[in-house]
Each structure stands twice: as structure tokens, then as C-alpha cells.
Amino acid sequence: MAHNDDNIRLVQRFFECYGSGDLETMKRDILAEDVTWIIPGHHPLAGVKTGAEEIINYFATIAQANFKAELISLSASENHVVDVHRGWGEYGEHKVDMNWVLVYQIEDGRIKQAQNFAADQHIADQFFWNVWGDQLKSVPERLK
Secondary structure (H helix, E strand, C coil): CCCHHHHHHHHHHHHHHHHHCCHHHHHHHHEEEEEEEEECCCCCCCEEEECHHHHHHHHHHHHHHCCEEEEEEEEECCCEEEEEEEEEEEECCEEEEEEEEEEEEEECCEEEEEEEEECCHHHHHHHHHHHHHHHHCCHHHHHC
16 A cells, blocks of 8 residues: 555656656656546647556647646645646747646556546637647648
């Protein structure tokens, strides 16, 4: 059985890997193989990501917008960690900077599930549409 401090260290390690771009260590040592990650909103990257590989690909994608995170607070219980962090990104003229809350379910020393909450989902949706919405347009529209 994990101790609250172990769960907090796991999420701190997740943030260290995220911040340094060490997605392989994240995949190998932090995420459960069958992890689910719930991204809220109505934008091209929203939805449930399933499996460590899909989640790593998601993090690699948002890195294109120089997305960064800075921890503000962590709290834990036997099977959960809640983080509050500042998350920001910039892609050309498009910027986002707000607080986010994630609720992690921890199982067998790994992140089994994470659910993400944005301080202002409308702003987050607009940012993600501005950056990745063109990828969903038809080829003639993208070539204009």
C-alpha cells in the first residue's frame, strides 16, 4: 500500500519528467501501461487518452506550443493526488496562462488515471483551436 508521501513524490517526478521533456522515463517509470488521461473541453486535443503511448504523444504535441507547468500545490490521500499548477503556452501570437487542477488516481505506484480541470475552459478551448484547429481543416482550406 502506497503512503501519501510516495504518491506526492510520484507526481513530483512526473512534473520533473514533463519539465525536462523526459517522456521515456515518464512512460517507463511513472505512468501505468493502461493509464487514462482525461482532457476536458471542445477542442482538437480534448478527450480521453488511453495508454501510456497515447499520453506521451499528447505531451509531445503540446510541447510544440512551448507548454510549461509550474507546481503550486500538491495534496494526497491513499490513492489520489491533487495538483494545482500554473500552465502556460505560446504559439505565434496565441497564448494561454492559467491555473489548472489535476486529480490523479495512483495504483501500484503508478499514475493510473488523471483528470484535468482548467481555470477557464473557454480560454483553453480557444488556445487549442487556434494552435491545432488548422490540422482538422480540409487540405484545400489548410493551403489557403
